[in-house]
Amino acid sequence: MTRTLTSRTSWNDVYMQQEDSWDRDLLLDPAWEKQQRKTFTAWCNSHLRKAGTQIDNIEEDFRDGLKLMLLLEVISGERLAKPERGKMRVHKISNVNKALDFIAGKGVKLVSIGAEEIVDGNAKMTLGMIWTIILRFAIQDISVEETSAKEGLLLWCQRKTAPYKNVNIQNFHISWKDGLGFCALIHRHRPELIDYGKLRKDDPMTNLNTAFEVAEKYLDIPKMLDAEDIVNTLRPDEKAVMTYVSCYYHAFSGKQKAETAANRICKVLAVNQENEQLMEDYEKLASDLLEWIRRTVPWLENRAPENTMQAMQQKLEDFRDYRRQHKPPKVQEKCQLEINFNTLQTKLRLSNRPAFMPSEGKMVSDISNAWGGLEGAEKGYEEWLLNEIRRLERLDHLAEKFRQKAAIHEAWTHGKEEMLQHRDYETASLSEIKALLKKHEAFESDLAAHQDRVEQIAAIAQELNELDYYDSPSVNARCQRICDQWDGLGNMTQKRSEALQRTEKLLETIDQLYLEFAKRAAPFNNWMEGAMEDLQDTFIVHTIEEIQGLSTAHEQFKATLPEADKERQAILGIHNEIAKIVQTYHVNIAGSNPYTAIDPQEVNAKWDKVRQLVPQRDQALIEEHARQQNNERLRRQFANQANVIGPWIQTKMEEIGRISIEMHGTLEDQLTHLRQYEKNIVNYKPKIDQLEGDHQLIQEALIFDNKHTNYTMEHIRVGWEQLLTTIARTINEIENQILTRDAKGISQEQMNEFRASFNHFDRKRTGMMDAEDYKTCLISMGYSLGEAEFSRIMSIVDPNRMGVVTFQAFIDFMSRETADTDTADQVMASFKVLAGDKSYILADELRRELPPDQAEYCIARMAPYTGPDGAPGALDYMSFSTALYGESDL
Numbered sequence: 001m002t003r004t005l006t007s008r009t010s011w012n013d014v015y016m017q018q019e020d021s022w023d024r025d026l027l028l029d030p031a032w033e034k035q036q037r038k039t040f041t042a043w044c045n046s047h048l049r050k051a052g053t054q055i056d057n058i059e060e061d062f063r064d065g066l067k068l069m070l071l072l073e074v075i076s077g078e079r080l081a082k083p084e085r086g087k088m089r090v091h092k093i094s095n096v097n098k099a100l101d102f103i104a105g106k107g108v109k110l111v112s113i114g115a116e117e118i119v120d121g122n123a124k125m126t127l128g129m130i131w132t133i134i135l136r137f138a139i140q141d142i143s144v145e146e147t148s149a150k151e152g153l154l155l156w157c158q159r160k161t162a163p164y165k166n167v168n169i170q171n172f173h174i175s176w177k178d179g180l181g182f183c184a185l186i187h188r189h190r191p192e193l194i195d196y197g198k199l200r201k202d203d204p205m206t207n208l209n210t211a212f213e214v215a216e217k218y219l220d221i222p223k224m225l226d227a228e229d230i231v232n233t234l235r236p237d238e239k240a241v242m243t244y245v246s247c248y249y250h251a252f253s254g255k256q257k258a259e260t261a262a263n264r265i266c267k268v269l270a271v272n273q274e275n276e277q278l279m280e281d282y283e284k285l286a287s288d289l290l291e292w293i294r295r296t297v298p299w300l301e302n303r304a305p306e307n308t309m310q311a312m313q314q315k316l317e318d319f320r321d322y323r324r325q326h327k328p329p330k331v332q333e334k335c336q337l338e339i340n341f342n343t344l345q346t347k348l349r350l351s352n353r354p355a356f357m358p359s360e361g362k363m364v365s366d367i368s369n370a371w372g373g374l375e376g377a378e379k380g381y382e383e384w385l386l387n388e389i390r391r392l393e394r395l396d397h398l399a400e401k402f403r404q405k406a407a408i409h410e411a412w413t414h415g416k417e418e419m420l421q422h423r424d425y426e427t428a429s430l431s432e433i434k435a436l437l438k439k440h441e442a443f444e445s446d447l448a449a450h451q452d453r454v455e456q457i458a459a460i461a462q463e464l465n466e467l468d469y470y471d472s473p474s475v476n477a478r479c480q481r482i483c484d485q486w487d488g489l490g491n492m493t494q495k496r497s498e499a500l501q502r503t504e505k506l507l508e509t510i511d512q513l514y515l516e517f518a519k520r521a522a523p524f525n526n527w528m529e530g531a532m533e534d535l536q537d538t539f540i541v542h543t544i545e546e547i548q549g550l551s552t553a554h555e556q557f558k559a560t561l562p563e564a565d566k567e568r569q570a571i572l573g574i575h576n577e578i579a580k581i582v583q584t585y586h587v588n589i590a591g592s593n594p595y596t597a598i599d600p601q602e603v604n605a606k607w608d609k610v611r612q613l614v615p616q617r618d619q620a621l622i623e624e625h626a627r628q629q630n631n632e633r634l635r636r637q638f639a640n641q642a643n644v645i646g647p648w649i650q651t652k653m654e655e656i657g658r659i660s661i662e663m664h665g666t667l668e669d670q671l672t673h674l675r676q677y678e679k680n681i682v683n684y685k686p687k688i689d690q691l692e693g694d695h696q697l698i699q700e701a702l703i704f705d706n707k708h709t710n711y712t713m714e715h716i717r718v719g720w721e722q723l724l725t726t727i728a729r730t731i732n733e734i735e736n737q738i739l740t741r742d743a744k745g746i747s748q749e750q751m752n753e754f755r756a757s758f759n760h761f762d763r764k765r766t767g768m769m770d771a772e773d774y775k776t777c778l779i780s781m782g783y784s785l786g787e788a789e790f791s792r793i794m795s796i797v798d799p800n801r802m803g804v805v806t807f808q809a810f811i812d813f814m815s816r817e818t819a820d821t822d823t824a825d826q827v828m829a830s831f832k833v834l835a836g837d838k839s840y841i842l843a844d845e846l847r848r849e850l851p852p853d854q855a856e857y858c859i860a861r862m863a864p865y866t867g868p869d870g871a872p873g874a875l876d877y878m879s880f881s882t883a884l885y886g887e888s889d890l
Helices: 015-016 030-051 064-078 089-105 115-119 121-139 149-161 180-189 203-219 227-233 238-301 309-352 364-413 418-422 430-449 451-464 474-502 512-536 544-561 561-585 600-661 667-685 683-702 715-742 748-761 769-778 787-797 806-815 824-834 842-849 852-861 879-885
Strands: 768-770 804-806
Touching: 015 203, 030 064, 030 238, 030 806, 064 806, 089 115, 089 600, 089 806, 121 149, 121 238, 121 683, 149 180, 149 238, 180 203, 180 418, 203 227, 203 238, 203 474, 227 600, 238 309, 238 824, 238 852, 309 364, 309 683, 309 768, 309 806, 364 418, 364 451, 364 474, 364 715, 418 430, 418 474, 430 451, 430 474, 430 512, 451 474, 474 667, 512 600, 544 561, 544 600, 561 600, 561 824, 600 667, 600 683, 600 715, 600 806, 667 683, 667 715, 683 715, 715 748, 715 806, 748 769, 748 806, 768 769, 769 787, 769 804, 769 852, 787 806, 824 842, 824 879
Parallel strands: none
Antiparallel strands: 768 804
16 A cells, blocks of 8 residues: 655655655666665764664665664664564554654655555555655764754754865766765865875776775775666766665764864963963062062161262162153053952953952052052152252251361361460560550450350251261360360460459550550451452352342452441551551560551552452352253253143143043944053153153252252153053953943944943042942843842942942943853863763873863863762762852752
């Protein structure tokens, strides 16, 4: 009885309609029928061997239906109805019908194929039935890039053989005649089995036999075709070729699954290895930076003063070298460290890994604190250097002033002790005694006039001691000698005065003119000595106003010179009158003026000296005035640049802040905009360097203040460093947002919506939301939040408990639950594929399926398997998979 089975629409209705007659005319071709018999028989035996049997004649051995049912059970993995064991025709028809019913139950249309034709040994119907089985169980499930069955198998062949020359698979007949297609499939998956380079297109017999023999020997694919049949047939049988090629597909599909599993593991391990390397790099960079800070801070905190100006200038130059050469690379390292940390945390979040916690003492906050300590020590060190230079400058000035005054005083006191100790009054006449008394009174007047100078010397010595002058011992010794000598002069003056007073009663007369000369000459002489001392006195000023004050005082002094000259003329007139009296009255005077050692020649000499020193003082004041004008020019030059650069830095900081908050264009547009800003900022560096040069000129000129600007070089340096750090950090934040967007599959519109929501609730415009604003934002987006749920969310977006939520944390949270990332379960399933469904895996299996470095990575970290079904050397891949993702996936 001819049987027609119709079930639900088949997977390949169109194809089967084309095959309804399944080339009845073609079966009349003996060559094609021979190919099909051999191919279908070999295909059936490749499955029946699993049940311990086989067929020899395809139309005879399926007639009783027993082996047909057995074949269907092997290839489907299902149990069919119990077969009839009788030898009668009815029993055979029943068995064949059970097989045909099973095929129809799989959604296959059997057109014009009935149990009677199979039982009668109809070769055409039997081959048609076997071809239907092959289509359903060997070819239907093949799927490649949304194509299936025959088209999927053809596309698979084309993809696999695409890289091979002389291979162009377009069908399942003449495209395979030269044998290169079969060889290319084998070489693509098992290149060690065939030396493809030695094959020739003009030798199809060798190519076909090579492929058939290798497939049978190494791939367990039976030889279903004969090379002679393929070569000698104008158009090889399509069904035979398709059946044989499907065996290649199934032979290699298992390996493809293993490759997919291995690729997944490799991907996960590569991410883990890259993250570990980033962690090691962060630890090393943090350790190096902290070690540099640890070595540098003690140097900056060292306040051991130097004794000389030159040594302190060298310390200042060393500090400049530190600021120009040593610190800038470390500023860049600190910025790079923060960027690396943020990038690492982003990658860990995107790959569903736990956050990275640096070693104790190496957190970003620890480095920031250490850096703050460094900058604090640096600022204090620079202030100390400048104060020390001022102190040494003051000390040098005071020491020189001390030496000058001491030398003048010592010159004045020279011979005074011998004079006071001279006992000339004992043998003097009355007039001489009176003269000695008057002379002593003049000396006392001179001594009193020198009291101020001695007090000045002592005051300068005291100030040098208070300022810790390095040569204070010698200053103190010299000052002590002067004071002791001064006390001795006072005592000796007192004693001589008493002696003269005792003999004063014996004296009656004294030359009034000598006395008047002495009295007027002594203060005038003292005035001239003071004037010479003042004219030769060194001065130190820091502003034009100060030098103008000195110049005004000097002009006032010059205005007194005419009056002084009159006094000099009067004193010289007294002396001239004495000479006139002596000449007139022939007075016998022995020696010089008994009342003073000052003579007209000395008065004239000192007066000439004063007149000589006045123009020298004029010249010194003019030169100092010019120097102060130059200093003022340097101040204005620095101020003009600083007053431009300071606001420029502040403006750029504000513009960068606006770019990071506002939504203008895509993230790539913002990144391009920021990089252009960074380029413009870097191009501004020559102006900073020029300002550094002007600042160095100011320091070399010992200029310590500048009323023309509120900006110091320290302000500019700190602002510049903050600007570079801010632009680099902002660029890194945009890059991380791009990385998050691409990894999470977030569209630009979604990213803009996230940014708009964030900006709306960022009420303080700081680029961060506090906890209350963030909670309000979530509620506005439809979240129903209790305290526990909100605390859980905050622990995700604010793991450091800072009380704020950054935009990066915000978009991470918004996209984290929909992210398509690898999980511990997926990795575990991949290891299970490699292990052949075992609960453990062997080292040899890892080395066979994974690249060498990643295989050894797994072996080194997997714990031994402790289950009861373990083999020697078994490794626990389950605990290893969960460990890759931290406790969150356990």
